[in-house]
Amino acid sequence: MRKLFLACLLVLTTATAATAYAREAPTLAADPVLEKRVMALSAELRCLVCQNQTIADSNAELAIDLKNQVREKLGQGMSDQDIIDYMVERYGDFVLYRPPVRGTTWLLWFGPFLLLVVGIFLLGLKLSRRRTQVDALPEAEMRRAAQLLRPAPDMKDKK
Numbered sequence: 001m002r003k004l005f006l007a008c009l010l011v012l013t014t015a016t017a018a019t020a021y022a023r024e025a026p027t028l029a030a031d032p033v034l035e036k037r038v039m040a041l042s043a044e045l046r047c048l049v050c051q052n053q054t055i056a057d058s059n060a061e062l063a064i065d066l067k068n069q070v071r072e073k074l075g076q077g078m079s080d081q082d083i084i085d086y087m088v089e090r091y092g093d094f095v096l097y098r099p100p101v102r103g104t105t106w107l108l109w110f111g112p113f114l115l116l117v118v119g120i121f122l123l124g125l126k127l128s129r130r131r132t133q134v135d136a137l138p139e140a141e142m143r144r145a146a147q148l149l150r151p152a153p154d155m156k157d158k159k
Contacts, residue, residue, distance in 0.1 A: 034071070034074055034075065035071075037074055037080065038067065038070050038071045038074060039056055040080075041070050041074075041080055041083060041084070042054060042055045042056035042066075042067050042070060043056045043057075043097070044084065044096065044097055044098070045066060045070070045084075045087060045095055045096065045097060046094065046095055046096065046097045047060055047062070047063040047066075048062055048063075048066075048091060048094070048095065049061075049062050049063065050063070054097050055067050055070075066087070070083055073086065084096070093105055
């Protein structure tokens with residue numbers, strides 16, 4: 001029974017390992033130069049589904065469709081800039097993996113720095129208020145705290 005179990009486990013492990021082996025997708029363009037241009041342009045366009053990957057890196061269906069559109073447009077003789085302009089016209093600046101700095105993308109580019117500056121300002125404000133609260137202890141409380149911090153008379157004898 002144990003041998004049968006081990007044999008089944010070996011078969012399942014081998015089958016799993018064989019299916020997990022991933023290969024790169026074959027190029028779809030017959031011309032390798034054209035395919036190289038497709039991949040270069042695909043690296044400049046953002047996957048609208050994944051949003052943190054280029055369409056060259058993404059396996060989403062929309063990314064594959066966009067890659068096919070790029071391939072088709074290049075096959076029609078459009079220039080790289082014409083294709084980028086077409087994609088921006090259709091999907092907006094968001095489709096660009098590195099959008100240009102414009103009024104509409106200002107927050108995208110400078111928002112993180114703005115949040116950092118505001119966070120540092122708020123932290124400084126909070127710390128300065130905390131410091132004034134500690135300094136503003138009444139005199140009676142300061143004497144009581146000093147008395148509590150003094151060593152007990154029996155502790156002096158032990159030293």
